[in-house]
Structures are given as C-alpha cells and as structure tokens.
Amino acid sequence: MSEVESFFKSAFSVDNVIFGFDGSDLKVLLIQRGAAPFKGKWALPGDLVYPNEDLDTAAERVLEQLTGLRGVYLEQVKAFGAVNRHPLGRVITIAYYSLIKISDYSVTPASFAQSAKWHSLGEVGELAFDHNEILDNCLKELKHKVRMAPIGFELLPPKFTLTELQQLYESILETELDKRNFRKKILSMNLLQDLDEVQEGVAHRPAKLYRFDRKRYVKFVAEGFSFDI
Amino acid sequence: MSEVESFFKSAFSVDNVIFGFDGSDLKVLLIQRGAAPFKGKWALPGDLVYPNEDLDTAAERVLEQLTGLRGVYLEQVKAFGAVNRHPLGRVITIAYYSLIKISDYSVTPASFAQSAKWHSLGEVGELAFDHNEILDNCLKELKHKVRMAPIGFELLPPKFTLTELQQLYESILETELDKRNFRKKILSMNLLQDLDEVQEGVAHRPAKLYRFDRKRYVKFVAEGFSFDI
C-alpha cells in the first residue's frame, strides 16, 4: 500500500457510552451491529465524523439519532488510536460518555435502534472492536467525575427521593453507603430543594421528593464551593 | 469541495505539552514555528501521525525527536477537533503531556529544536492554532493528577530534598503549603527513601536527600493504598 493510499484509509469516528439508571442498576445502551465487521456483535453506538463537523457535534448527532434526545450531558473521555483497532483501515475514535434519564428514552427513533438495548454493566459480554476497553475507560471516568461534580442528577428524573439518589451513587461507585451519613452530607450541601411533596402509591411510608437546584449550585461554585461526595 | 476531497484533507496529529521544573518554576517547552501557517509563532511540539503508527507511539516520537529522551512519563489528555482549528484542512489533534527532568534536556538533537525554548507558564503568550486551549487543558489535568498519583517525582532529579519537593507542588498547584504539615504528610506515606546524604556546597545547613521508592509504592498500591496530597 502506498503512503497516499494509506492516508486515504484514515478516518476518525466518535463512540458514545450512553449511561442510564433504572432505579437500581447502572446501564449502558448498546447496539447490535447489522453489518460487517463484527456483524451481530454488540457495540457502542458511534459513527464516522463528517468532514465539516466538530467532534462534539458528531457525538451529539450519534446520541440524537439513537435516542431522539438533545442537550443531554456529554463528555469527551479520550481518543483510541491503535493501528489495528479497526479491521478495515486506520480509524481512530474519540470516546464520549453521556448521561440520560432512562425514562426519557423510548425505543427507536432511528431504524438501527431496533437492535438497541440497555445492558447492565455485569451483563456486557465481548463487544466489537476495542469497545470493551473504551467502556472501561468511560466507566472509570464516570466513577471519578460523579464524586467531583453534581452530574448524578442527570441520570435521575427531575423529582427524586434521597434513597433513589443514594442507590444511584451506590450502583455507580459499586459500594454501600451509610444512609444517615449520606443524607447528612447531601443535605448539608444545600443543593437540594425540598419540594414538600411525597411519593404516591407506595406500600410503605412515602418518601419526600427533592429537586437539584442548579442555580444555587452555580452560585455556590462562584463563591468557592466545590462538590465532593 | 467534494466530499471525497474533503476526506482527503482529513488528518490527525499529536501535540505534546512537555513540562519541566527548574527548581522554582514549572516550565513548558515550546517551539517557534519555521513555516506557515503561524510562521514565527510559538507552538506546542507536534506532528502528523503516520498511517502505521499508534497515537501513543507518535507522541513518544515527537518527544524523542525534540529532546532525545525515551521512556519518560507521557499521558494522553483528550482530542481537539473543531472544524476550523487548522487553517489548511481538517486536522484533529490528540493532546498529550509529558514530564521530564529538565536537567536531562540538552538543547537540540533535532534541527527544529534550535528554536525550542522553556517558557514559564506566566510568560506563554498567544500560541499557534488552538494551542493555548490545549495547554490550559493539559495543565489542569496535571494539577489534578499530581495530587492523585506520585508523578511529581518525574520532574525532579533522582535525589531531591523535601524543600525541592514542596516547591514543586507549590508551583504546580499555585498555592503555598505549610512546611511542617507537608513534611509530615509526605513522610507518613513511607514512599521516600532517606539516602543518608546531604546537599553539598550550600551556604546554609545542608538538607537531607531522598529518593522516591517506586517498588514500595507499587507494593502499597497492591495493598490498597492510594496516593493523595
């Protein structure tokens, strides 16, 4: 292969680890490939980047085509560029992860989404390409970031209970947290607005509902506050 | 431009933020561009990635061509891929930073290094391309990582004093640290080997020399230890 031909075969793509939370488990949205290479294998949703498209825009596009959602939390993690990571040529990929409210996701605006499915992290088998490595890196990044910034709320409905929030942290961090200490810490940050509403239709004492107060967070950050859990 | 022609003009590069520490200031190694675009401007050392070259390998190559050094600390940060970031076509770049012992660097193995120069972070003016943004991102990453992993030692000579180590942290983190508390914390980690040697030729009480004990660090990590300063 001449050098020029080699450059011809170079391209770049984005791949997106889409996280969701179903109330008890952290999940990731995978698609089943309908074409070679890796036909039939599960893979991260992704696409080649258009020549006149920013990387971030491409990642947003992939997300929207699959879920119909716009304006959700999206973060670049890093590039993966091993020479042989793609069997058909030189393709480096830029990995992103995004956080969506799983209830906002309804199946299949896009045709290829017929084969999209939420997987628990334990159930993810061998993926196409180097997507297991990409997933691992994005998960590690999420575990880190969720402790340093109030991004967990992106995975919850607008109104949530403290127990739901705790379960979210427990499933992302893969650890158990003490209920009283968790509540003390979260509430002491003064970032949650008590809605004076409670759960309905539960067969036990209904929990109070809270909302994340983003304005207050922005104000506190300007005053030197930094989120930490 | 046809779509095919557009793809022709796509390429990817690596850019490397090379940090060094001169005993009192954190510095970054920049080169002065000898050709258009941005001829005469200071820029991060970087190059296009060869078709059969891994991204990490390309970053190592750029570093070695400029400094002659191999096997130094190198970390990918992220990709920068705005459509118009490069005036001659679509070039996305993968940003790396590396940490070298400034004393190991002697000028100019490579011809283009005639125009390489260490800059204090305050003295960095307007750089070529989006290199200011890349530098900012890498610096932010370094500030974070240096607190979470024992990478500061990569910037120091093999034997160093506690005061040198403290000055390193102070200049990276842009903060002042309490001498007694810093020493207490560092020494309590048991990662420094007391060499039973002292400085020579200083016009004051000579300081003890220490060495970072990497083996012990690896052992402690295996036992659950995590570096934090």
Added chain:
DNA sequence: TCAAAAGTGTTCTTATTACACCCATGG
C-alpha cells in the same frame, strides 16, 4: 397488625490546620 422502607443524632476516631523556634553550615 404486619411488612416495608423512611427518617433521624450522637459518639468515636481520624485527618487537617495553625503555628514558632532552634540548628547547621558557608561566607
């Protein structure tokens, strides 16, 4: 009245901060 999850404080332990003086050396 039972089952199920919500809600709530205190004590103990550990980590962090603040702070000032004497020591060893070269000039």
Added chain:
DNA sequence: CCATGGGTGTAATAAGAACACTTTTGA
C-alpha cells in the same frame, strides 16, 4: 558572628465512620 534555609511537635478543629430505633403508609 551573621545570614540562610533546614528541621522539628503540639493543640485545636473539622471531617468521617459507626451505629439502632421509631414513624408512616398500604395491603
């Protein structure tokens, strides 16, 4: 003998960890 940076300990405060019972609701 002076100037320079090296080296050291303690007390106060804040943060984190451990821990168990009562309350409210629907079935």
